[in-house]
Amino acid sequence: DIQMTQSPSTLSASVGDRVTITCRASQTIGNWLAWYQQKPGKAPNLLIYKASYLETGVPSRFSGRGSGTEFTLTISSLQPDDFATYFCQQYNTTYSFGQGTKLEIK
Amino acid sequence: QVQLVQSGAEVKKPGASVKVSCRTSGYTFTDFYIHWVRQAPGQGLVWLGWIDPKTGHTDYALQFQGWVTLTSDTSINTAYIDLNRLRSDDTAVYYCAREYCSGGNCYYFFDYWGQGTPVIVSS
Numbered sequence: 614d615i616q617m618t619q620s621p622s623t624l625s626a627s628v629g630d631r632v633t634i635t636c637r638a639s640q641t642i643g644n645w646l647a648w649y650q651q652k653p654g655k656a657p658n659l660l661i662y663k664a665s666y667l668e669t670g671v672p673s674r675f676s677g678r679g680s681g682t683e684f685t686l687t688i689s690s691l692q693p694d695d696f697a698t699y700f701c702q703q704y705n706t707t708y709s710f711g712q713g714t715k716l717e718i719k
Numbered sequence: 720q721v722q723l724v725q726s727g728a729e730v731k732k733p734g735a736s737v738k739v740s741c742r743t744s745g746y747t748f749t750d751f752y753i754h755w756v757r758q759a760p761g762q763g764l765v766w767l768g769w770i771d772p773k774t775g776h777t778d779y780a781l782q783f784q785g786w787v788t789l790t791s792d793t794s795i796n797t798a799y800i801d802l803n804r805l806r807s808d809d810t811a812v813y814y815c816a817r818e819y820c821s822g823g824n825c826y827y828f829f830d831y832w833g834q835g836t837p838v839i840v841s842s
Binding site for chain 2: 656662700712713
């Protein structure tokens with residue numbers, strides 16, 4: 614099974630900050646990676662797929678990069694609505710998720 | 720608009736079974752696989768399996784084979800997950816989710832999700 618490891622587990626930041634979350638795969642997955650945002654008590658919401666493609670309706674302050682085993686999600690200027698938990702998911706071989714990164718207000 | 724609406728919360732005793740439904744609308748049910756994912760309290764997401772509503776074909780994560788059964792009813796555009804021999808560590812929110820398709824190609828990530836069904840296993 615492919616293991617997905619996110620870092621950091623928790624990230625404290627302020628409105629307006631630029632933040633980056635990293636996701637590493639235990640073996641190469643090409644660019645078959647998605648990112649989701651999840652708020653408490655809600656289902657995940659798709660942000661990015663194929664490592665860097667922005668889902669329709671997602672603000673352009675979100676961006677994704679990477680291929681192979683290392684990927685990043687960047688939020689260019691944090692907005693109050695962005696404080697949530699973020700998960701990566703690989704869909705190269707079966708389907709597995711990272712453990713999540715909680716983005717909290719500093 | 721696309722909607723996936725799940726059945727309500729369940730409380731079960733260890734050893735019991737439960738069936739959760741996922742009623743879909745706003746798209747052609749048989750054109751998209753439905754996946755199931757669970758999330759234990761404070762934990763990450765774990766993929767359980769998928770069903771192709773058109774054919775009834777299924778695939779399960781290895782660790783859940785023999786424990787999870789996925790079915791669907793095309794007459795009412797609804798998918799189901801059956802969980803057997805429940806244990807306390809099966810306590811989680813169970814989500815259905817639709818695979819993403821574009822340009823005739825489909826991929827196993829998810830653009831629409833149900834609201835989640837909490838399943839609590841407690842004696």
